Amino acid sequence: MIKILFFGSYSFSLEYLKVLHCSDKIKITGIVSRPDNTELNPVKSWCLKKKLDKLLFQPKSLKPNQIHQQLIGLNSDLIFCAAYSLKIPSKLINKTKLGGVNIHPSLLPELRGPDPIRRAILEGAKRTGVTIHKLTKNYDCGDIYWKKAIEIGHRDNTEDLINKIILRSKLHIVDVLQKIQNQTIKPIPQKGSSTYAHSVKDYERVISNSFTIKKVNLLVRALSPFKPAIWDQGAYRYLIYNKNVKKNEDPIVIKLKDGDYKTRFYVKEKKHE
DSSP, X not given: OEEEEEEOOSHHHHHHHHHHHHOTTEEEEEEEOOOOOXXXXXXXXXXXXXXXXXXXXXXXXXXSXXXXXXXXXXXXXXXXXXXXXXXXXXXXXXXXXXXXEEEESSOTTTTBSSOHHHHHHHTTOSEEEEEEEEOOSSTTOSOXXXXXXXXXXXXXXXXXXXXXXXXXXXXXXXXXXXXXXXXXXXXXXOOSOOOBOOOOOGGGGBOOTTSOHHHHHHHHHHHTTTSOEEEEETTEEEEEOSSSSOOOSSOEEEXXXXXXXXXXOEEEEEOOO
């Protein structure tokens, strides 16, 4: 039995928490997630549904304070991190028997950072992947226990790629954690040139007439369906998707540098004054 202290706050995180919770090889000692905003985050919602709220911690910060003592007092064997936005202090990692691991949705050292899935599509990559690596003081820099390459289909958007990554990795995590516990797997240092996936900013969502058709296609796919691309037209703006919304009867046509971009997948909104 491996005693796991889980860190994660998003739908991506939740899929791995569910796998760990269902395994008879794993005991969840605590679940650390972000504080509530205007609505419950998916991890907290699931914890409440499963009556696991007594295991839930939602600190605003992980700087040394009472939360350290609470988490250290759980006597966990290993920290498992999946899409948690705060840096986990070395003090917490070092107080567990086996340290910590993070699951990152890229083939490290490519696309370290907070937005690797969108950036992979934006860059026109043909493949990306998923990596389980040691938690260290620097984000996404730890030695690698396991990784798998995943093809990016020519119509895949961010949601499609998230689902592919989860599907291809979630059945392996308990096996990897057991090998770490049994010391039958040796982490390998990251090799090759590193790249960084900065968060996509709002200004990057706006389509310009100076863009090429290829660039707009990549932008629309990368931003669908969560924060779609934007085409501004006077008092209105159009949210552009590559699917995930009802097809409009009338297409819109965007004049671009090398031709017209046509789509029926859009939502028309009146701008706020």
